[in-house]
Amino acid sequence: MVGVGALALGVVQPARAADPVTLTIWTFGDVIEPIMVKDYKALHPEVTLQIKKSDLDPLNGTNMVTACTAGNGPDIAAVEVSYSGYWRSYPRCFTDLRTIKNSAGKSAKDIQGDYLPWRWAQGVGYDDSVIGIPTDVGGLEVAYRTDLFKKAGLPTDRAKVSALWPTWDKFIATGQKYMKSVSKADQKAGVGFMDSAGTIYSAVLNQGTTKYYQNDGTDSGKLVYATNPQVKKAWDTTIKALNAGIGTRISQFTADWNVGMTKGTFAAILAPAWMMDYIKSQAPDTAGKWDIASMPGGGGNQGGTQLTIPASAKNKAAAWDFITWYLAPEQQLKVFKTYGLFPSTPALYKDPALTEYKDPFFNNAPVGQIYSSGILKLKPIFEGKLNRAIDQAFGAGLGRVASKKQTADKAWQQVLTDLKKVTGQ
């Protein structure tokens, strides 16, 4: 369907302060945190935030497609990072945030410097238009169980643990050492070193500079997944981990995984910052038994969102005012203090609130410092239209190897044939 993209985007004048405005916002989960809604209401009593939450698939899939084609989208829409590859190919569904100024006269160009470059890049269309501003950062470090490490004869101090695995190979070797101390009966019952070896794949992939596409200026980008050495490296490392048997058979975010956390079925998780709260709520009895060590290979990321203004939004100026406020460093700091979501504004990484932040559940680990150092290491990666589909194919391939349905070579071959069908190449 056509037509919507023809909206001319000139510079939009900021709205006069006193006109009552209702901003419709589509999100998933608590992307717009409740306490911030109250704060904004106090600052701008004339603005009402009307939030609708949906699951990712209707929202970032169906809802946003219909919003773009039928032209009845919200004022603000949250786009999750795994969908950003897709939406970056259709910038015409969004307002180019470089062309709009808030009440302080700032456009996207003016605030770009506040944000992590690679996080910012996830909201930039293939034609360089800015379609979304980043919210929090997931980051990725290793959460490990000190008590279980001790039992296995491994060091427990986080500096020593981080020194165990500067590379992925050493990480896998540590895992094998751990498994040696696990009894045969336990191994049969499914105990492992880490929860899911499959998580290594995206961790390694995000440590590079290219994934599945290269930006060639067209809306779909150039497919490079078959030849990109980073992809092969991520695949091979994961296969190595799978073959070394260091992971359990459990998948993340399943009921078995929750139980496993409490029972100590695994001793290590590649954990983004937002997962810490989850561990706390699922396994409260393990308080103080966890710690955080740094990632092999240096830094990683899982998750993240961009706030966008769809092209058909009715209140663009007010929406932009809200977005620039909500995602400004001061507000991100408050969100961090209240909800633990890691900010995407590097200036805060020097703020005492982050540098001195210690979490007693994780043995008083200075999580602010640990995560920010990892986060700063990542580089922008271009993502293309079929990112999600390609991720899915690789994930399925690794899954087949994990459940021993296929050898690694056969699985790789099948991934390539599957992807030929998906990408039409």
Place this chain on the structure above:
Amino acid sequence: MSAVVESKPSKGGGVSKRPLTPWKAPKQSTVKPRKVNGIGSLNGNWAYLFTAPFFVMFLIFGLAPIIYSTYIAFFNWDPLAMGDQQFNGLENFQNLLTDSRFWIALGNTLDIWAMSTFPQMVISIGLAAILRSKFLKGATFWRTILLVPNITSVIAIAIVFGQLFGRDFGMVNMVLGWFGIPHVDFIEGTTSSHIAIATMITWRWAGYNALIFLASMLAIPDELYESAQLDGASAWQQFIYVTLPQLKNTITFVLIVGTIGGLQVFAEPLTLGGSMDGGSSRQFSTLTLFLYEQAFVNNKWGYAAAVGILITVIVLIVSLINFFITRRLAGEDTK
């Protein structure tokens, strides 16, 4: 009263596996008055008025969207694309018929459908037979319970069943463990995942269909049972020779509707697996899930529309097969 107990002299086939019973259903004339199922003296023109609301509404809100979707099956369609869509004729269909993922989805769908339709039919009729009894104590209570599975949201139930079927810590495996059976992986296995999904579907719909059968059973006149009783029919025979023939229409209905629904199963595999590919080896990818995946993950809307059309054709074929088999078994032409 029209002839409601239809029968033929016992055939040489299945029925006579039973030893000769002292009671045979009475032979009745099978000649129907004048028009088959149409009343000659009623003015048929009213039919156009009576069916008009349905057809008009359906044409606008049901058919038009489908026709549009069918149209796009002949294109390489991207709803967000600028400019014209690329017409590619039958290419989507050709690719589809040679696409192994489609055939896998078809196999899975048929397997799940068989597992969830036939046992469920048996359970539903059985439940209805029990619930029909005038002597049932607490009838209201039991009948209300019938619908509890159906009123709970599919997604919440899929989460609950996902837990129950968990490989390491799920309750089903716990119970299996008591009997010394090793844990079953209800997600990774093909047959086991089908069983899990079929269980969810049966759980949800058995009571619903039982209610449909119950409503029909209660409309069977008591006189029929009384006369059968007088002829010396046992309870079981009454069920076979009075109840079941009267339920023919309803059985056909439930079977067809169940087939249509069963071949379009979507929410259960989606929530069980958490992704649209139906598992790492697509072990529970179903046809509608595959359709959705093509549109929303692979961004191939024309291809998805082609899948939709093929789903319709498949459902049609299976329903027709169902229908003819049911008619043969019932032994009588009713249309």
Place this chain on the structure above:
Amino acid sequence: MTVLKLPTLGAAKRSPKHQRLNKIAYLLLALMAFLSVFPFYWMFVVASNGSDEISKIPPTLIPGPRFLKVVADVYSVVPFNQALINTAIVGIVVAVSQVLFSALAGFAFAKLSFRGRKFMILFVIGTMMLPSQLGIIPLFMLISKAGWFDTLTALIVPALVTAFGVFWMRQIIDAQVPNELLEAASIDGASVPRVYWSVVLPIIRQSAFVLGLFSFLATWNDFLWPGLVLSSPQNFTAQIAVSQLKASYVLDYALNMGGAFMATAPLLLLFIFVGRKLVTGVMDGAVKG
């Protein structure tokens, strides 16, 4: 004769009329009741105990104290009472409409002879075979153009008729309404609408009621379509309202189960009252008029 294989359970169970139901029958009923209710009960247990409880082995089987907090959370996030009212309005209008139009059309297909009848009933059945996922986006465009986005109208209008209902009413009327009765009425001079009103409707009363119930249920549980067309919280239906509880990436089991429970409980309460009607209506509806 049908050769449907049935499990050979006690003969007493199969007799609707003359024998008391034996213990096996009640055992089976109890089993059915347990299996039907247990997942629902489990939802309540999870909701009232909090997410960490479900990870415990062995799992807690007794409800806990936190359910009221979940209820409070739901109410603080969305106008839940309004959502219940919205869902009831849509459900009732759709149910009445579907029963009305389905019975009319079903009667025509069952008892009137007219040109194209065979084709049309097959067409109706055929339309049920079209997967709904296929038409959802074009339907959305249509609704949007009509200006019904974010209104209850968008939920009601496309659901005013249903092929399922037409098909079912056809089967029911065909089986339950004897031709002789219709002949007799028509010979007495009644017009077709009169015959429909006085003869057919009383006979199919309880099946029509059941159809209405099913329509109401389907509307209540519908999730994908309302999720697509509704945007303002005051227009939400019950399912959408409780799904607003979701936190971020991770599934808070307790909240989700609590929400699902709250979206279902009103229905359950409704059934406890309606269930009585179902039984009495059904018992005397079996006698032909």
